[in-house]
Amino acid sequence: xxxxxxxxxxxxxxxLGYLIFGGLxxxxxxxxxxxxxxxxxARYQSRLVRxxxxxKAGSVQYNKExxxxxxxxxxxxxxxxxxxxxxxxxxxxxxxGVVVEGRFNGEExxxxxxxxxxxxxxxxxxxxxxPEQLKKIIQETK
Amino acid sequence: xxxxxxxxxxxxxSLFFSVLGxxxxxxxxxxxxxxxxxxxxxxxxxxxxxxxxxxxxLEWALITHDFSVKYVxxxxxxxxxxxxxxxTPWAALEGxxxxxxxxxxxxxxxxxxxxxxxxxxxxxxxxxxxxxxIQVFFVSVMVFMVNPFTAVAQPPxxxxxPNPLLQNHWMMAVHPVLMYLGFVGLSVPFxxxxxxxxxxxxxxxxxxxxxxxxxxxxxxxxxxxxxxxWSYEVLGWGGYWAFDPVENASIIPWFLATAFLHTVQVQERxxxxxxxxxxxxxxxxxxxxxxxxxxxSGVIQSVHAFASGPIGVVFLGFLLLVLIVxxxxxxxxxxxLKDAGEIRFNSREGALLGGALLFGTFAFVxxxxxLWPLVVEAASGAKVSVGAPFFxxxxxxxxxxxxxxxxxxxxxxxxxxxxxxxxxLFYMGLSLGxxxxxxxxxxxxxxxxxxxxxxLYNLAAVALMFSQGIAERGTSLKISALQAFLELAATNxxxxxxxxxxxxxxxxxxxxxxxQTYRIESEKTLRLSEVxxxxxxxxxxxxxxxxxxxxxxxxxxxxxxxxxxxxxxxAGGSYQPRLNFYPSxxxxxxxxxxxxxxxxxxYFVLQEFDRDKGAWATIRLIVTPxxxxxxxxxxxxxxxxxxxxxxxxxxxKKGATAPSA
Numbered sequence: 173x174x175x176x177x178x179x180x181x182x183x184x185x186x187x188l189g190y191l192i193f194g195g196l197x198x199x200x201x202x203x204x205x206x207x208x209x210x211x212x213x214a215r216y217q218s219r220l221v222r223x224x225x226x227x228k229a230g231s232v233q234y235n236k237e238x239x240x241x242x243x244x245x246x247x248x249x250x251x252x253x254x255x256x257x258x259x260x261x262x263x264x265x266x267x268x269g270v271v272v273e274g275r276f277n278g279e280e281x282x283x284x285x286x287x288x289x290x291x292x293x294x295x296x297x298x299x300x301x302x303p304e305q306l307k308k309i310i311q312e313t314k
Numbered sequence: 315x316x317x318x319x320x321x322x323x324x325x326x327x328s329l330f331f332s333v334l335g336x337x338x339x340x341x342x343x344x345x346x347x348x349x350x351x352x353x354x355x356x357x358x359x360x361x362x363x364x365x366x367x368x369x370x371x372l373e374w375a376l377i378t379h380d381f382s383v384k385y386v387x388x389x390x391x392x393x394x395x396x397x398x399x400x401x402t403p404w405a406a407l408e409g410x411x412x413x414x415x416x417x418x419x420x421x422x423x424x425x426x427x428x429x430x431x432x433x434x435x436x437x438x439x440x441x442x443x444x445x446x447x448i449q450v451f452f453v454s455v456m457v458f459m460v461n462p463f464t465a466v467a468q469p470p471x472x473x474x475x476p477n478p479l480l481q482n483h484w485m486m487a488v489h490p491v492l493m494y495l496g497f498v499g500l501s502v503p504f505x506x507x508x509x510x511x512x513x514x515x516x517x518x519x520x521x522x523x524x525x526x527x528x529x530x531x532x533x534x535x536x537x538x539x540x541x542x543x544w545s546y547e548v549l550g551w552g553g554y555w556a557f558d559p560v561e562n563a564s565i566i567p568w569f570l571a572t573a574f575l576h577t578v579q580v581q582e583r584x585x586x587x588x589x590x591x592x593x594x595x596x597x598x599x600x601x602x603x604x605x606x607x608x609x610x611s612g613v614i615q616s617v618h619a620f621a622s623g624p625i626g627v628v629f630l631g632f633l634l635l636v637l638i639v640x641x642x643x644x645x646x647x648x649x650x651l652k653d654a655g656e657i658r659f660n661s662r663e664g665a666l667l668g669g670a671l672l673f674g675t676f677a678f679v680x681x682x683x684x685l686w687p688l689v690v691e692a693a694s695g696a697k698v699s700v701g702a703p704f705f706x707x708x709x710x711x712x713x714x715x716x717x718x719x720x721x722x723x724x725x726x727x728x729x730x731x732x733x734x735x736x737x738x739l740f741y742m743g744l745s746l747g748x749x750x751x752x753x754x755x756x757x758x759x760x761x762x763x764x765x766x767x768x769x770l771y772n773l774a775a776v777a778l779m780f781s782q783g784i785a786e787r788g789t790s791l792k793i794s795a796l797q798a799f800l801e802l803a804a805t806n807x808x809x810x811x812x813x814x815x816x817x818x819x820x821x822x823x824x825x826x827x828x829x830q831t832y833r834i835e836s837e838k839t840l841r842l843s844e845v846x847x848x849x850x851x852x853x854x855x856x857x858x859x860x861x862x863x864x865x866x867x868x869x870x871x872x873x874x875x876x877x878x879x880x881x882x883x884x885a886g887g888s889y890q891p892r893l894n895f896y897p898s899x900x901x902x903x904x905x906x907x908x909x910x911x912x913x914x915x916x917y918f919v920l921q922e923f924d925r926d927k928g929a930w931a932t933i934r935l936i937v938t939p940x941x942x943x944x945x946x947x948x949x950x951x952x953x954x955x956x957x958x959x960x961x962x963x964x965x966x967k968k969g970a971t972a973p974s975a
Contacts, residue, residue, distance in 0.1 A: 199704035203697035
């Protein structure tokens with residue numbers, strides 16, 4: 173192999189390595205629970221993480237005018253207050269699981285996105301509205 | 315006879331004929347006897363007939379609401395509209411494997427029909443054996459693991475209906491079928507590659523394989539664009555691509571097949587890159603199996619979250635088998651594949667190899683990003699995901715390099731660059747510089763300016779090649795420019811088709827850069843007849859309405875929109891964003907209302923509404939420029955591919971007499 177080819181290969185491999193592994197390190201999004209956060213706070217401070225847990229009962233405040241959503245996420249042991257801007261998705265309910273992608277900002281977690289899974293397996297409606305209920309709600313709105 | 319019974323019997327029959335076809339192909343190879351080959355060929359339509367019958371049986375069961383079939387009970391409801399019922403076979407795992415196998419057997423049949431003309435008697439048995447082998451795998455998976463015709467002891471009166479997301483847009487009738495046609499289609503090039511490695515004929519396979527790869531590639535491309543469209547119009551997040559694992563699973567084989575389509579031309583022309591071609595096509599087919607494994611095994615968390623099950627392990631085994639067969643054969647024959655020729659980097663073949671390496675790198679980087687969460691979890695136990703920013707970060711330099719090569723490659727002649735080429739490259743460089751400069755002067759971001767420059771650079775390349783070709787033919791034959799153009803377009807489909815595809819890709823690059831950079835999002839809770847001034851629009855909420863449909867109920871928030879600035883021209887009118895409530899789903903699904911215009915898209919989503927009095931609704935507006943052009947670029951690529959595939963008497967003869975090394 174000619175030296176110039178070897179040089180070219182080294183450059184390409186190095187660039188690729190930097191591109192992949194440099195980029196990966198900075199763009200890893202950790203999935204943590206509140207307890208895991210308190211075990212190593214410095215590690216997760218001001219970087220993008222996914223915080224998972226339950227929406228604490230009675231903690232949800234939503235202002236539809238300012239679209240400000242506040243709630244407390246808990247794993248039964250530790251709790252973290254979350255603020256988010258935007259309409260809560262329909263599956264978002266007290267005592268339900270939720271995953272919020274965002275950043276820690278001091279004591280508070282600022283959510284950028286509330287994640288809901290699209291599932292191929294679905295169950296019969298449980299806590300949601302039945303068609304009859306829904307119809308009633310709508311008819312009353314007119 | 316019930317539909318379930320007919321389906322089950324048809325599956326068993328197709329398994330039997332697949333095994334028979336495999337056995338006859340093996341015998342034909344072992345004893346070099348064409349009578350066995352004839353028998354194997356006859357098995358192919360029988361397998362197809364069996365699987366088509368099974369597929370129709372599933373449709374029959376769905377149409378007649380036969381809830382004694384478990385698949386129907388789980389994924390169908392009497393309330394479904396007819397088109398939803400007809401597409402329900404691919405709404406879940408069992409049915410989609412059946413569709414996959416049916417399409418696979420269709421390809422096998424087409425290959426067996428072509429076997430006399432395309433494949434010689436030495437290669438045909440191996441190619442057919444490979445395809446029958448794949449067939450045996452898929453039908454066995456259905457018969458023994460995920461049978462679509464499993465019965466229910468006590469049939470319910472009505473079922474759940476398919477996933478609401480699949481009922482929300484008619485694109486769902488199209489996208490999965492295109493995707494399977496693309497994925498499955500890559501098995502044919504793989505079979506051809508295996509056959510030529512087994513019989514040690516390394517040159518003749520490339521012509522017909524290029525054809526089959528182009529067919530599969532065309533479907534795959536169309537499927538990827540259709541999937542983006544579906545995501546944009548249905549999911550309500552206003553985007554078309556998120557580097558989700560499932561999306562990555564479709565783009566990895568696409569990149570590898572694209573790489574093959576480029577290096578294969580060098581082998582056709584100069585007999586070089588034999589080993590590259592075998593590798594790329596094996597990897598492309600393996601990537602389709604890998605994609606199936608990824609999306610069906612649940613190892614990677616994805617928003618698509620397909621049902622998981624033991625099927626993942628089986629696909630992993632099949633993936634290993636494909637890789638072992640492909641690369642095992644390649645390593646056995648590698649000593650005979652030495653390239654006898656020098657490659658200059660400033661020649662067509664140099665550019666084609668460079669492009670193929672970039673495509674391969676792209677596929678590799680996306681593979682690493684997709685699998686990295688598994689590596690981190692295995693190493694440290696931490697649960698992570700790789701964000702879309704990583705993929706964008708690596709895609710930008712690779713995309714820029716590809717667009718640069720895409721313009722220059724076809725301009726460069728084979729073997730060596732000459733003076734006219736230097737002048738062409740100069741004009742292209744000038745377009746690149748002027749476009750980027752103009753973008754920066756208009757205050758566009760650096761990335762978008764560069765995308766604009768690259769688009770003009772590629773347009774310049776194609777325009778120069780067209781005009782020089784026309785001028786040459788016009789002066790030498792003394793005909794008008796128009797006639798020269800028409801004659802060239804008719805006789806040199808291959809070159810013109812690839813130009814159309816390249817213009818489409820360049821346009822897609824520009825549309826992606828612009829739409830990813832300049833996107834406005836705004837959300838507001840509106841009271842009835844309140845006016846919202848946003849993004850050059852005046853939005854007014856009219857009273858909410860309820861709409862009853864057979865399979866769902868919908869809340870519609872009619873919006874009256876007036877355009878108040880020149881930029882939002884064409885955005886005025888009424889919009890009906892809605893929330894669809896499906897009985898099988900607790901979550902209502904938002905159906906956005908999109909209006910495309912030449913520059914901006916206006917995308918309204920109904921987020922929430924007043925359930926008590928209907929006095930307010932929360933509306934989200936997403937304004938994205940140039941998404942319409944992304945769909946146009948997809949159409950251009952598809953049309954260009956179709957043009958490439960049209961039978962071309964002159965081109966075919968030329969291809970058949972190309973030098974064989």
